[in-house]
Amino acid sequence: MLKEIFWGEAIKLASPYPYVLAVTVDREGKPNAIGLGWWTYVSWEPPMIAIAVGPKRYSYECLEHCGEFVLAYPAEDQWKGAWHCGTVSGRGRNKLAEAGLKTVPAKVVKPPLIEGATVCYECRVVERMRTGDHELFIADVVAIHGDPGKPKHLYSIGYEKLAALSHDELRTLARR
Amino acid sequence: MLKEIFWGEAIKLASPYPYVLAVTVDREGKPNAIGLGWWTYVSWEPPMIAIAVGPKRYSYECLEHCGEFVLAYPAEDQWKGAWHCGTVSGRGRNKLAEAGLKTVPAKVVKPPLIEGATVCYECRVVERMRTGDHELFIADVVAIHGDPGKPKHLYSIGYEKLAALSHDELRTLARR
Numbered sequence: 001m002l003k004e005i006f007w008g009e010a011i012k013l014a015s016p017y018p019y020v021l022a023v024t025v026d027r028e029g030k031p032n033a034i035g036l037g038w039w040t041y042v043s044w045e046p047p048m049i050a051i052a053v054g055p056k057r058y059s060y061e062c063l064e065h066c067g068e069f070v071l072a073y074p075a076e077d078q079w080k081g082a083w084h085c086g087t088v089s090g091r092g093r094n095k096l097a098e099a100g101l102k103t104v105p106a107k108v109v110k111p112p113l114i115e116g117a118t119v120c121y122e123c124r125v126v127e128r129m130r131t132g133d134h135e136l137f138i139a140d141v142v143a144i145h146g147d148p149g150k151p152k153h154l155y156s157i158g159y160e161k162l163a164a165l166s167h168d169e170l171r172t173l174a175r176r
Numbered sequence: 177m178l179k180e181i182f183w184g185e186a187i188k189l190a191s192p193y194p195y196v197l198a199v200t201v202d203r204e205g206k207p208n209a210i211g212l213g214w215w216t217y218v219s220w221e222p223p224m225i226a227i228a229v230g231p232k233r234y235s236y237e238c239l240e241h242c243g244e245f246v247l248a249y250p251a252e253d254q255w256k257g258a259w260h261c262g263t264v265s266g267r268g269r270n271k272l273a274e275a276g277l278k279t280v281p282a283k284v285v286k287p288p289l290i291e292g293a294t295v296c297y298e299c300r301v302v303e304r305m306r307t308g309d310h311e312l313f314i315a316d317v318v319a320i321h322g323d324p325g326k327p328k329h330l331y332s333i334g335y336e337k338l339a340a341l342s343h344d345e346l347r348t349l350a351r352r
Contacts, residue, residue: 014194170192
């Protein structure tokens with residue numbers, strides 16, 4: 001039976017959520033990445049994505065500065081580094097290097113792709129809006145990369161843990 | 177190795193995504209529901225959620241009219257009805273009744289809750305923005321309901337199939 005529950009409880013009960021990294025570059029051109037569960041596709045044609053980032057995050061400054069990001073789906077074997085990116089600030093340190101995540105140049109945008117990821121969307125911010133304690137950055141997807149050989153990517157469970165899953169794997173459980 | 181791939185391919189590779197219903201009421205007060213994969217949390221405090229809906233959808237008219245929705249996580253045993261809501265229009269028909277989904281009155285908003293769901297968020301639209309071929313409705317969460325006894329809810333695989341998963345279940349696969 002449905003009963004009233006708290007926000008944090010509901011968010012946990014409604015998890016897991018796909019866990020991604022938003023890769024930016026700072027004023028010095030140093031790549032930075034933030035772990036995100038709050039994002040969605042917002043247009044099919046043209047392809048568009050929105051991400052929600054708190055204004056105190058270093059990635060917020062980087063987004064304001066460079067106006068571009070790469071939305072990367074870290075693959076299963078990158079879980080440790082991906083988790084690291086979601087738990088410490090990139091201010092004054094090289095989070096990606098610490099996380100053991102290698103980057104490769106993107107095709108269009110300044111922030112790099114994450115080598116070995118499942119999918120990387122190159123995104124250019126076209127609009128933004130304040131939503132409560134986060135800012136929503138709305139972006140055009142200007143190039144798309146993927147590796148069908150690495151379909152297993154990460155999901156966050158109540159923002160406390162990461163586990164990996166692929167569409168193929170879940171398909172075996174599919175009801176329709 | 178990452179290589180350039182098409183948008184549709186990437187969206188499939190990056191799936192599964194949590195699958196929800198947005199429940200509205202039309203001008204006659206009849207409840208309607210649309211299946212959605214494009215939504216996200218956008219603020220922790222105050223609690224806020226955004227959903228992306230195409231302007232040709234009947235739910236778009238309903239949202240314009242009533243300015244409220246219930247974001248419901250259908251539970252595993254509701255997969256057939258939940259899928260039905262994502263594949264036909266509610267214009268001129270009672271989709272929820274056809275889908276075998278029972279409703280119960282919400283606490284604050286006009287649209288009802290889905291009985292037997294995992295989580296239901298009561299939402300009031302506070303802002304909207306056009307994003308390509310969809311409209312983003314930004315909403316305050318004004319009441320929250322859940323059933324910890326029904327944690328298994330639905331995920332869409334490339335928007336072609338539904339499968340069920342719970343946070344507990346995925347936790348057994350968790351890396352950290």
